[in-house]
Amino acid sequence: MQNAKDTFYVMLQSRLAALNPSRTIVVRGVVRPGTLVAENELPTGSVPVDVFRMEWTGLQVNSAASLPLVTMECSIVYCTDGTSGDGGMDRGRLLAGMDAELASALGAEPHTAQKMNYSAVGTGVAPIAMGTNVFWADPIFGAVTSMDERLARTSTVQVFAYQEAGEL
Amino acid sequence: MSDLGRSSSAARAADVLLRAMGGLKVMLRMPAPAVPADVTEQLGIATPTFQDLPLAPVVYRKARATIAAGVAAKCELLVSATAVEAIVGSLAFSSASVLLAAAYGILSGDELLEIVAVSEEQAFGKPYVYRLLLRAPLRQVV
Numbered sequence A: 001m002q003n004a005k006d007t008f009y010v011m012l013q014s015r016l017a018a019l020n021p022s023r024t025i026v027v028r029g030v031v032r033p034g035t036l037v038a039e040n041e042l043p044t045g046s047v048p049v050d051v052f053r054m055e056w057t058g059l060q061v062n063s064a065a066s067l068p069l070v071t072m073e074c075s076i077v078y079c080t081d082g083t084s085g086d087g088g089m090d091r092g093r094l095l096a097g098m099d100a101e102l103a104s105a106l107g108a109e110p111h112t113a114q115k116m117n118y119s120a121v122g123t124g125v126a127p128i129a130m131g132t133n134v135f136w137a138d139p140i141f142g143a144v145t146s147m148d149e150r151l152a153r154t155s156t157v158q159v160f161a162y163q164e165a166g167e168l
Numbered sequence B: 001m002s003d004l005g006r007s008s009s010a011a012r013a014a015d016v017l018l019r020a021m022g023g024l025k026v027m028l029r030m031p032a033p034a035v036p037a038d039v040t041e042q043l044g045i046a047t048p049t050f051q052d053l054p055l056a057p058v059v060y061r062k063a064r065a066t067i068a069a070g071v072a073a074k075c076e077l078l079v080s081a082t083a084v085e086a087i088v089g090s091l092a093f094s095s096a097s098v099l100l101a102a103a104y105g106i107l108s109g110d111e112l113l114e115i116v117a118v119s120e121e122q123a124f125g126k127p128y129v130y131r132l133l134l135r136a137p138l139r140q141v142v
Helices: A001-019 A091-107 B003-020 B083-091 B096-102
Strands: A024-027 A030-033 A035-036 A054-060 A069-081 A112-117 A128-136 A144-145 A151-164 B024-031 B048-058 B066-070 B071-080 B104-110 B112-124 B126-135
Touching: A001 A024, A001 A035, A001 A054, A001 A069, A001 A091, A001 A112, A001 A128, A001 A151, A030 A112, A069 A091, A091 A151, B003 B048, B003 B071, B003 B083, B003 B112, B003 B126, B024 B096, B048 B083, B083 B126, B096 B112, B096 B126, B104 B126
Parallel strands: A035 A054
Antiparallel strands: A024 A030, A054 A069, A069 A151, A112 A128, A128 A151, A144 A151, B024 B048, B024 B104, B048 B071, B066 B071, B071 B126, B104 B112, B112 B126
């Protein structure tokens, strides 16, 4: 399951970065593409704006077949306050832009990626390609929530993968 | 006396008051900078190293933390602006707010408290004390 989560994150981050390279976040002094997995970062109460924050919220395992099919739900949370210099009046447009980027990244073909094992990755060591693919459904966009000047939306996407023998 | 002199006096007076009220020493836990383009950190495989920096004098605003059933305890820490500025200078941060935003938490005794919010008190345009709202670890919640 962890390999599928890692593969899906790397795929989504690279597709979103290709669509909008200027969407970035500074994490511990380093500029990164503006997509992160909340559970992989230091816990914090602050919510980063204008980036995509992924949370793994659901899990289902179907063991009927020889390879168990794992269905995971990924919630992608994003919010914006708008541009402060414009008084935040563009926050609706900025949120719509993030909606379009996410829909484009997840809707682009192919809807699959080869599952990779990143657990041994290090200096000069590449991830190991596994025997099955990770694939996903179209995202479901939740309702916009508004709190003061902040607009936020949570989109969910079902991610599927086969659990290979010996895989964590 | 100039404003600069007055603000320095306020910072010194705050330090004296903090020491008079107990003047504890805590450690500011700073994570090491992230490694550029390192996917292992983004995937939670590699974890950063931490550096603990002494912060003194500090005083808890109330002797007892704010507690409620099922919710992590919160407390407020008053921190000397002089101590914060010394760390800002030594680690070459651009400002105290950037330093405290980058910090992971406060190590007080054996307990690591997360920094939830930061505010500052100013005199003549210069901070003389920082107020940190801290949250206790969830494992202590009953």
